[in-house]
Amino acid sequence: MKITILTLFPEMFDSPLKYSLIGKAIERGIIQIDVINLRDYALDKHRQVDDYPYGGGAGMVIKADVALRALRELRRDDPEVRTILMSPAGRTLNQDLARELAREKKLLVLCGHYEGIDERVLTEIDDQVSIGDYILTGGETAALVLIEVVVRLVPGVLGSEMSIDDESFNDGLLEYPQYTRPRQVEDLEVPAVLLSGNHEEIRRWRKKESIRKTLLMRPDLLLKKRLDEEERRYLMEILFPEHEGERP
């Protein structure tokens, strides 16, 4: 997958893209991330990228001619690219949208800045994406979140030892609690079932604890999910522990 970032602050991407899974995926050539300075497409002698808003008001607005030139030139090189504007007005990023974007071969991500971006730029934008209902000073940190979320879903990015099938949100539930050595920390112990070696019991315990965690932390997710028979049973046991073992 190739992701091109169009930004006024290319340096903001240097360090975050160097490390961890993303850094490795770039090194291994599974993904390519090009960071391009929007200012390179400002052709006047001051290389001006923003201007005062028509009608007055505070702040500066990114110029349509500069952003449109950049988007069109980059699209000419990659006609199948999907163009995205990072904006609080966009579709809120979630795991479903991430999966959808991870299926694309090429993404072109424009980071807004200042008070906004000239509305005419939207004629070259396929999707607007928000990372949540709050206002950032610019789209760069939002674009980094998008990259992180999408790239780890691209086949081959996660090593075979890591599973994206098992993790939070994949089946609409939060992940079960995890433990590692040592077995005892102060008076806190690892649940005995995890030391039992009984894979079926461990699977059942994890499923039930996953439901318990979702119920406590994110009941909204549980309301959205279609529970199967086993999951419904665990939910009843959590809600009515005194009736555990009884037939419904």
Ligand code: ADE
């Ligand atoms: N730019 C400013 N705020 C943003 C947000 N919440 N999501 C995406 N881009 C943004």
